[in-house]
Amino acid sequence: MLESILITIATAATPLLIAAMGELVVERSGVLNLGVEGMMIMGAISGFAVALTTGSVWIGVFAAILVGAAFALIFGFLTLSLVTNQVATGLALTLFGLGLSGMLGEGFVGRPGLKLGRIDIPFLSDLPFVGRLLFGQDPLFYVSLLLTAAVAYFLFATRAGLMLRAVGDNHTSAHAQGINVVAVRYLAVMFGGACAGLAGAYLSLVYTPQWVENMTAGRGWIALALVVFASWRPWRVVAGAYLFGGVTIGQLHAQAQGMAIPSQLLSSLPYLATIAVLVIISRNRRLTMMNTPASLGRPFVPER
């Protein structure tokens, strides 16, 4: 019983983790993209549709990644090249994505989809208790953890990661250092879109292999909250994603047990938790300021 609960928590946490990891890189470069929900839902529909049409789940996954990145490119062009307001543009991207995915997905509602199977590592997955949890998951579960390790390594151990953090800390200084601020931000934004697309595909190809309108159900917003919750540190995102995943699953179980807590209240728990964490971390302002990208959301126009 506990083992199966833990496995379902992992499936609930993985899309949050992937989307939040992408947004973390975007925000570390100083860009606030509130369009995660929109990019995610576009990933979900394109992944589902392409997988169904081609008959290959993996082609669907890659399509979702590409569509997510392309959607992010729209955001990048508007906010970085045309210097529009990032908050307004991000919100517009979310609304646009929700609407467009609904339209594109009309013919796919109710059709049985393809599902990305679990990996079964012989012997190891037969280990008691941890076997299926650690060695019998779907491939994207492993991808999400590898992604975290890769992002952490990239940000804190490579020169390119240092440049990205520098751009997020002070874009004027970065420009003076000869770093191409706009190019760095384009790449970061597109990486964020690709991750959001992948997270969307996880929902429509692993979590519930079907297409339902608005199936992201606010997960993009939770991913955004997670980044702040984790104070822009990759491994803390993992902790946050599993905590929020646990809350989601716990809420389902609580309802099944007939507990008298309104489900709406439980669904709002991740946001309440984020606010609580924000209050706690802002008490230690030294730590917050060391990790918060100081240029976050500020437009940059190179002086020329």
Place this chain on the structure above:
Amino acid sequence: MSATLENRAESLLDVRGLTKLFGSLKACDGIDLAIDRGEIHALLGENGAGKSTFVKMLFGALEPAAGTIRWKGEKVTIASPGEARKLGIGMVFQHFSLFDALTAAENIMLSLDDPAPAGAVAARARELSEAYGLPLDPNAHVGDLSVGERQRIEIIRCLLQNPELIILDEPTSVLTPQEADRLFETLAKLKVEGRSILYISHRLEEVKRICDRATVLRQGRVIAHCDPSRETASSLARMMVGDEVQAVVREKPSAAREVLLEVRGLSRKAGHPFAVSLSDIDLSVHAGEVLGIAGVAGNGQGEFFEAVSGEVLQEKADAVRIRGKDAGRRDISGRRLMGAAFVPEERLGHAAAPLMTLSQNLLLSRCRTDARAFLSRLGVIRQGAVAKAAKRIAEAMDVRKASEDPEATALSGGNLQKFVIGRELDRAPMVMVVNQPTWGVDAGAAARIRQALIDLAKGGSAVLVISQDLDELFEICDAIAVMHHGRLSAPIPIGEATYEKVGLLMGGATPETAEPMLEAV
């Protein structure tokens, strides 16, 4: 003709006719300048004379509209800071281009063109810091460092590129006199190695002391090339400003005066990681007195100003007393109503709302204290009265503006500062507190502002001036106290104050240790 060509071949850098336009404004208008190897060349000029624009073009951060740059005799176009560095041009910025959230070593790594392992960079940085007498901890976060330490990182970062020309933009404006001396020693070492330095400053004495040649800019044009050692400070000032700057007239203060502003045991915890906490500050300003607070930027002056002005309240009501009454629990309007006036450091965004007109800005700061004059009984604005007052202030302070009632951001720094100070003086306050009254203001406006502050004190008010500019404090103050790490020294009467004494206190010496150290020097 052939002679000039030979000259060009000798020069490390030879700039001809460099021009930059911002809209219709010629920020740089046909500037010629040549620098030889091993030369310290001064670039002099008032704020807005085009110095920064000029060096940004040399460093590839701005694109020139016309003109040629020759480097070692070859014509070059410098399209980016990276290209400038490749040629061998390094720059130490005035407003440091460091990243607060990164460590010193990470900051240095970012400016290296070839990726190098972190350990090697730290080792090389340590080596350079020892060779040039620039102590540095590679693992410290820049946000935690003092301004002098940050400048050292900038210089080491620049030296790691092994540059042949180093551009220093107002390097001493943030240093104590002693820190500046150490910088000059470093520069002398660099010069001996055959490196050239382009030294931007408006401090004439130090230019006379360390520079071989000087180019003076005014309104984007070259006014003169000269040898600073053969000029006097006032002849250089004349070239920069264009006419004689009026000397400020000060009278001896009268004795036996009442205390108008009193601060007792003021302490305040740092509100954020890069702020300074204040500890146990005592001070009194008497009627008719100008008291100065010296100190290197970032030693708690801003925090102190916020506390005295009432932007931040005190826990104890008697920590700040204005005209003999407790003011510690009153907000800024409350303190204004008690007869005090405050002018913060930042003109745009703090003292004035940038996109609002002068008369709107006037109303914003005085609608509480002068409600009867500016508002009707129902709270409707009396536009006529406000406009009249704005006009009166502009005339009294000689504010030069393009239109009748421009937006604050449309004024030059000096003119806006004159307006902001005039706005407070217009109320004839009994207590005036000013933070950096002439920071980034041209010499003419600065003289005007200083005279206005002295005149206010002469009329019997108490004036407290917080400033980084020692020359200014020595010019207008009756006594100078020094702020260091959030502590304030006892005030030194102007008759006993010297640059060395104040400078040592600015560097953190206590009054007791300051005396023997002086003898040792």
